[in-house]
Amino acid sequence: MEEKKSPAFKNVITVLVSIAIAGLFLWLALRGLDFDKIKVSLKKANYLWVAFAAVFGVSAYIFRAVRWNLLLEPMGHKISSSNSLWAISFGYLMNLTIPRSGEVARSTALYGVEKVPVDKSFGTIILERVVDLVCMGIFALLTLIFKYDALLAFYKAATQQKNQTTQKSDSNITYIILGCVFFILILLFAFRKSLQKLSIYNKVIGFGKGIIEGLKSILTLKQKGKFILYTAGIWICYFFASYLVCFALPETSNFSPADGCFILVVGTLGMIIPASGGIGAFNLAMKFGFTALFISMGKDAVEGGELGLAYSFITLPLQIIIMLVMGLISIPMLAKNRKI
Secondary structure, eight states, X not given: OHHHHHHHHHHHHHHHHHHHHHHHHHHHHHTTOOHHHHHHHHHHOOHHHHHHXXXXXXXXXXXXXXXXXXXXXXXXXXXXXXXXXXXXXXXHHHHHHSTTOHHHHHHHHHHHHHOOOHHHHHHHHHHHHHHHHHHHHHHHHHHHHHXXXXXXXXXXXXXXTOOHHHHHHHHXXXXXXXXXXXXXXXXXXXXXXXXXXXXXXXXXXXXXXXXXXXXXXXXXOSOHHHHHHHHHHHHHHHHHHHHGGGGGSGGGTTOOHHHHHHHXXXXXHHHHSOOGGGTTHHHHHHHHHHHHXXXXXXXXXXXXXXXXXXXXXXXXXXXXXXXXXXXXXXXXXXHHHOOO
């Protein structure tokens, strides 16, 4: 009974911590702002642009599903695009409940419908994250080139939330973590022969080999051009899904594509934080981001923060709705296609 309760207990703790993080960041985002102005901005918004953004949001799912097929093909697994799409959708749905659980859920779902070993598909997901990080770096570089002043303003706005005590605490925690990691590595090396006799050791090694095989799959891709094309498609969809929402608000309808790159980078940074559904963290990132943009444009910083929150109150619910709709559709579709 205790073994069964342990994972459930960890999941409950993870959810509670993520909710607490979301609550903290949401409080930081909302404090000191005029909610009446935010309400007015939301009422004036043209939601037709939001609908266009939603089309690009869903299209990113499709591009990601087709690209995943390319990564799995060199390992001898030719899967249907629909099963790939629904496995990805289910993974995003799980991320809404338990942060960072989506990758494992996605691999498990694919195994249920295509019998692709979890370790191999998980390896390709890690590769996807590496590729996405590179793409994120490209957008960050473009932002650095064209919106350096806004990036500097964003950095100042974000760092002024921290005081000297917090900085010292963060530094101490970093040293403690590094010390623990080093100590664990020494123990693993010292008792490596004893560990090799354990079944769990062989399972971990086998899992690691599967991940390595997944990472190698990009080198054996038959259609590297398509892989690059689909990757570009994913991030172009991400860009327009975030940029088009700017046109929904009259005050930001004159934002340039460079401003759109900046918003995408800042928003992605906000979504990295393990808050439940990105709530709070994304809102705070947008508050800082729009504040920085307005400062760089010589406009009122407070107004920028208010519009950033108005933007986040449109974009974040849109993302969550897409995740919920696609995820809920995926459940019966995966059940229907499940192989016994």
